[in-house]
């Protein structure tokens with residue numbers, strides 16, 4: 001009897017599955033979307049006639065579809081019909097009050113001394129908490145001379161002519177108002193087997209920035225152009241140095257860039273520049289420590305594909321394959337997660353730092369926001385943040401396009417938390433668009449996932465082989 005019930009249930013479920021189009025996105029028949037466009041993403045029997053408000057929907061042979069629509073203010077009704085059934089979606093586009101309150105920056109009559117209240121406090125070039133405006137992440141207890149404010153930010157005077165911004169929430173008023181500049185006591189350099197270290201002894205902590213400067217090279221065989229690290233530029237602010245109150249220190253590049261760290265140990269500013277290993281051209285991955293990071297996990301699904309698959313699972317499948325190939329090629333691989341568990345972004349970065357990895361590769365698959373419903377973007381893209389990671393991104397992208405055959409959705413610089421860590425060479429790969437039926441069909445195929453993993457590995461091998469070129 002129980003068995004019969006189960007069979008009946010199965011028959012009913014499979015019957016409804018053939019009749020109704022399955023809508024993956026929007027997630028509810030009563031959704032609220034603020035953008036002027038959105039899309040219906042889902043799946044349908046490719047043989048059936050699917051329409052949305054009378055317009056024919058192009059269904060991919062895999063069953064997946066993505067159909068963009070416009071939204072008017074108020075309630076938008078959509079009839080999704082095939083020959084068997086009609087589903088009604090009501091999407092509300094609320095009118096948003098666009099009159100943004102205009103604040104003007106305030107300049108204080110007298111500066112106030114604050115100190116950073118937490119590690120990894122971003123010092124920014126502009127008073128906004130997004131984009132590529134980070135100048136430096138500062139540790140806790142770095143004194144900052146605050147001379148004004150704008151919205152949620154304080155204006156910091158770094159030196160005579162240098163200013164920056166810090167979030168109000170990341171600093172607290174100093175107990176002792178001492179604006180006097182720091183003295184530089186000594187500077188020493190030291191070479192260790194795996195790194196160069198520079199120690200700048202100061203009379204007290206002051207803000208600083210540390211950045212590689214780069215040049216573009218066009219002579220590479222593998223990628224179109226390369227941005228390469230030329231040297232490193234350290235600027236220490238509020239020091240005893242006439243007339244600008246800042247001290248600039250240029251560090252030559254002695255080894256191919258492989259990550260760096262700039263931080264205080266008491267009042268000593270320590271710069272560590274990691275040496276690149278000697279590469280065995282036959283086995284470039286031999287002994288290289290790689291962290292493979294499958295994006296999302298647990299309740300963090302990432303995006304959902306048009307056939308209903310979760311990004312976190314596809315990411316993990318590709319990442320596992322990447323791990324196996326890298327290990328076979330002699331790399332030491334550490335996975336940020338091996339199961340379907342949630343993992344914070346900072347935990348992933350911390351794990352990479354604690355394991356002292358050389359390379360960090362985050363594996364993701366892409367989606368688009370409602371506002372980009374009509375976008376033609378499709379295929380693979382590779383992201384970097386630190387300039388020393390640009391080359392690896394180019395090399396991986398080259399293989400995803402020329403070996404795996406993905407459309408070139410470009411290499412981009414983005415401030416993603418997992419790739420901001422400068423201690424490793426770090427990239428984030430979006431293999432394809434899970435919401436685009438053509439990419440989706442490929443991404444679900446285990447053989448394709450394997451080829452994607454191999455393409456990523458080949459990109460890494462080419463990068464390593466090119467390090468000393």
Ligand SMILES: [Zn+2]
Pocket residue numbers: 295296302303311364365
């Ligand atoms: Zn993702």
